[in-house]
Amino acid sequence: MDLCSVENATLEPGAPRLVSTGLTIELPPGFEAQVRPRSGLALKHAITMPNAPGTIDPGYRGEIRVILLNLGREPYTIQAGDRIAQMIVSRYEAVEWEEGELADSRRGEGGFGSSGK
Numbered sequence: 001m002d003l004c005s006v007e008n009a010t011l012e013p014g015a016p017r018l019v020s021t022g023l024t025i026e027l028p029p030g031f032e033a034q035v036r037p038r039s040g041l042a043l044k045h046a047i048t049m050p051n052a053p054g055t056i057d058p059g060y061r062g063e064i065r066v067i068l069l070n071l072g073r074e075p076y077t078i079q080a081g082d083r084i085a086q087m088i089v090s091r092y093e094a095v096e097w098e099e100g101e102l103a104d105s106r107r108g109e110g111g112f113g114s115s116g117k
Contacts, residue, residue, distance in 0.1 A: 004081055004082060005084045008077065009077070013070050016069045017069075019078060021064045032057055032090060033087050035085050036053045
């Protein structure tokens with residue numbers, strides 16, 4: 001879903017800013033929301049989210065606000081009602097970690113670029 005600003009806000013170059021959406025949600029256990037940048041804002045105005053994707057867990061009860069960053073050279077003004085981000089709600093599996101030895105794999109401890117691609 002699209003997230004819209006409920007305020008007018010000017011994004012100065014290089015300065016992150018929280019922008020209000022006016023939206024509050026209560027996610028059920030086992031669900032999360034991810035907030036992502038809009039591709040049109042990125043391409044046309046160099047506006048992004050420095051923490052993308054932003055994660056909202058089921059325990060959060062406050063307003064959804066979006067951290068936006070202007071990577072351009074000129075200030076960019078958002079008007080109330082402008083679409084500023086996208087949000088996806090999805091299910092996740094809770095993981096319980098167990099301490100122990102790791103199984104062998106072909107890749108092993110190889111890091112970036114070690115898969116041959």
